[in-house]
């Protein structure tokens with residue numbers, strides 16, 4: 397599970413997705429919480445942000461964790477409808 401020793405820099409970026417790479421889901425969730433608080437603060441002041449990170453997911457390319465956003469249709473798989 398914990399094979400992140402290759403990366404020394406904490407805020408590394410994924411070469412494939414160019415997203416910030418988090419060490420694990422815990423770190424990503426924390427970043428997500430911070431981002432939500434910041435957005436809530438901005439919206440309270442009338443500033444709307446288009447950044448909408450939604451949830452962490454494990455990247456198959458870099459073994460890190462990224463955050464999904466509106467632009468990334470990571471959950472685009474269509475489930476078969478049960479008849």
Ligand SMILES: [Zn+2]
Pocket residue numbers: 410411412413417455456457458459460462
């Ligand atoms: Zn990645």
